Amino acid sequence: MNNETSTLRSLANIIIRAVDTMERIYAQAGLPLPSLDKFYDPGDHAEALAQDPQVVAASKKLVAACAQISATVWNPRRVVINHAHAYQISSCLHAISDLNVVEVLREAGEKGASVKDIGETIGVDSGLIERILRLLATHHIFREVSPGVFANNRISSTLDKGLSRTVEEEIESGGAV
Structure with a gap:
């Protein structure tokens, strides 16, 4: 492998930085990150913090990088079938x-x-x-x-x-x- 960072590594780094940002913001607020296993409560302070501009930006980067990793590593035919x-x-x-x-x-x-x-x-x-x-x-x-x-x-x-x-x-x- 040459000295250039692979696309997968670059995407993984984006994910790590986004997670670091989100964890830092939630920790500073003394709140847990929202959990997929809990019910959505728009009045919950952790849910409200999800609207913080830095959290929104980090979330967008995280989701986009995850989607690109999935599209990159998965069988292209499977990707098309899933979208269909x-x-x-x-x-x-x-x-x-x-x-x-x-x-x-x-x-x-x-x-x-x-x-x-x-x-x-x-x-x-x-x-x-x-x-x-x-x-x-x-x-x-x-x-x-x-x-x-x-x-x-x-x-x-x-x-x-x-x-x-x-x-x-x-x-x-x-x-x-």
């Missing part, structure tokens, strides 16, 4: 939203709910719910707590419409809210 199948993610998100699955999981809490219980609650085949949630969990949109048991995470919790099961049932029956 991206519509499945949006379709699954639409289904989950229409079925109010996020609200069911909110009520289940951090321990999550089994696909059997979710399916019974919303009146949908549990096998279908499991396939949808597993695909979304693979993309870090939900958390699979144990096989067939799912919970909301920082990302999925942003889809919460704030409905309770009672309100949802009233809406579905055509009643007034």
